[in-house]
Amino acid sequence: MNKFLQEVLDGLNAQPKHLHSKYFYDEIGDRLFQQIMASDEYYPTDCEMEIFKNQTAQLAKTLKNGFDSFDLVELGAGDATKSSYLLKQLVADKVDFDYFPIDISTNTIKHLEENLPKEIKGLKVCGFNGEYFEMLEKTRQFSDKRKVVLFLGSNIGNMPVADAFDFAKTLRKSLSKTDLILVGIDLKKHPRVIRAAYNDAKGYTKKFNLNLLRRINNELEADFNIEDFEHYPSYDPITGSCKSYLISLKKQTVRIGEADFIDFEENEPILMEISQKYSVKETDEMASQAGFKPVKHFFDDKNWFLDAVWECK
Structure with missing residues (x-):
């Protein structure tokens, strides 16, 4: 089993679910990150x-x-x-x-x-x-x-x-x-500045997070329906923890490869990225x-x- 597949399965079978942000960076992800860095909000x-x-x-x-x-x-x-x-x-x-x-x-x-x-x-x-x-x-x-x-x-x-x-x-x-x-x-x-940096008005950060699901579909033969997940950023000004999640919008089961199935509850989050301040x-x-x-x-x-x-x- 390749490392990408193993880490995706380990993360999605964990509680809480998570994915490794290092896998954001395929060709599309690289281009989206350049757009994030060029956005007005990303400082x-x-x-x-x-x-x-x-x-x-x-x-x-x-x-x-x-x-x-x-x-x-x-x-x-x-x-x-x-x-x-x-x-x-x-x-x-x-x-x-x-x-x-x-x-x-x-x-x-x-x-x-x-x-x-x-x-x-x-x-x-x-x-x-x-x-x-x-x-x-x-x-x-x-x-x-x-x-x-x-x-x-x-x-x-x-x-x-x-x-x-x-x-x-x-x-x-x-x-x-x-x-x-x-x-x-x-x-x-100020929390407002940080929240905006990870939730830009043009939606590049949202696309950046969702692109990882597309990458899993393309490279690991999964069947994520991208429309069934929503990007959600959070920031805690006391701890300095800024986190990005994808939220499952309904109860669903996702297949990865031929034999692995991941169950999601409605509103269940996947932790995608930490940006600690x-x-x-x-x-x-x-x-x-x-x-x-x-x-x-x-x-x-x-x-x-x-x-x-x-x-x-």
């Missing part, structure tokens, strides 16, 4: 981009941290749009560094290796295709230089709080003393508990987003 990408555009020199100086050379490792590099500002600054500053993008997409790594050195003259790129921690260990085997790790886009918010703390602890164990990480974190703010104090606590020392905070003009620099103690 995280613009906020972090503002930090990288307007505070590039300070970012570069902080990450260099007095060392002559290092490896810059990016977890989930994607198209490197934000990090390219930092890369250009480091090259302009004549810093001795190599860029190691890590991504689960083979095409992404190939694209970065082929195109970034053309766009940024003098940049040395060596990509690693696979899961974060396995590839991070490969970078350590490949080079014994000090590591500076980028984990942008509030990806750490795509986990429940306990899992995020565990992730930070595992990341610390994968690094050495004086290594740095720069982690992008979406901050708590933090206070600055909570991010400092996460760093300290994981074995890091908070070094510097970079904010956008609205103080809606934080790029935090943590040093390995």
